[in-house]
Amino acid sequence: MNGKIIPAKQTKVSVYDIGLLRGLGVFEVVIAYGKHPFLLKEHLRRLRASAHYLGLHVPVSDKQIYITILKLLSKLREPQALVRIVLTGGEAIHGIDFNPCQPTFFIVVEKVFKIPAQNYEQGAKLITFNYRRENPCIKHLNYREAARLQKAKNKAGAIEILYVSGGSVYEGATSNFFILKGNRLITPKDGVLIGVTRGLILKLARGKFKIEERLLKFSELKSADESFITLTTKEIVPVVKINNLKIGKGIIGPRTKYLMNKFKQYARSG
Known part of the structure; x- marks a missing residue:
């Protein structure tokens, strides 16, 4: 210090x-x-x-x-x-x-605090909260809402809070959010903190998926085949449920598994 x-x-x-x-x-x-x-x-x-x-x-x-x-x-x-x-x-x-x-x-x-392995093996749950990060262009100390909502998150059996606003999905309280529709990998770009892990995922996905960095409407979650979040301490966590909404078939999809394996190979090779 x-x-x-x-x-x-x-x-x-x-x-x-x-x-x-x-x-x-x-x-x-x-x-x-x-x-x-x-x-x-x-x-x-x-x-x-x-x-x-x-x-x-x-x-x-x-x-x-x-x-x-x-x-x-x-x-x-x-x-x-x-x-x-x-x-x-x-x-x-x-x-x-x-x-x-x-x-x-x-x-x-x-x-490192590790979440239960079942989240990687069976998929995880998120809960939503109406909020947009202040000054998303920087990683500042204000994580007030994330800290305040931990009890609600734990009570719901979720691993992360998903920020939504005005009918759009933005980001997790400590993570970036992705969905897959067929071969399209979609993630919000504006109004979110651009994560370092997010950047690596997009790099690993190029050539394999069609990448769309754009506004993501909440209504699109109903037609998503797969979903996951990315964050430094937990890498890629597959998401199979948001509130009471089942994502795709409610199981970890093959494309998410592909990216999880690619990430592990890249991280362990350095």
């Missing part, structure tokens, strides 16, 4: 930190396979773009971040690890202003 490696329980953030007082901050979550932080370059590119948007300054180089992550991974010694990179504006000035040259910056490495 701020240049020092210390146990997480010994870290301290000022009560005057503007990230706490005003929510001014950005972050990235990276998955590490062994000692390899997966797609780190893409995550850091988005981190810097998000920071720039908010007038924040990342105080170290990408190379320094990479070296620090490797040091932290060597201490955790897990086959998979979650790497959380957080940047705030540092201590607030008069409660509202900040000095971009004195940020709070830390990297935390921890064990």
Whole structure:
């Protein structure tokens, strides 16, 4: 944290930190396979773009971040690890202003929380909520609605909340959303946070599927053959039910399985 490696329980953030007082901050979550932080370059590119948007300054180089992550991974010694990179504006000035040259910056490495295997083997459920992400062009600290809705999600036996608004489907609270109609792979593009894993899926799908990045109407879910979500910590999770709506035949489809296998091959080859 701020240049020092210390146990997480010994870290301290000022009560005057503007990230706490005003929510001014950005972050990235990276998955590490062994000692390899997966797609780190893409995550850091988005981190810097998000920071720039908010007038924040990342105080170290990408190379320094990479070296620090490797040091932290060597201490955790897990086959998979979650790497959380957080940047705030540092201590607030008069409660509202900040000095971009004195940020709070830390990297935390921890064990990965894994959802039950049945979600990958039988498919998962989502529930919808009428909401659109604020400032979807950046990955900022405001996940208020996602956090507030966790109890409802768990009560419904779902693994994710799907944001919808005005008759359209946008994204998951922490994920990107896809449907398959025949050989067409459809995913929203405008008004969503463009995920790093989403980008890789589109890359892997090119040449195999017809890709459509566009507005997705909620009514289209009724005619979808398959569906899935993508996120850094859970890769591709097949979706077979949204609220009470069964997607396709209610089972994991062959095209989703194809992409799941392609992703695993790519991720493990690095």
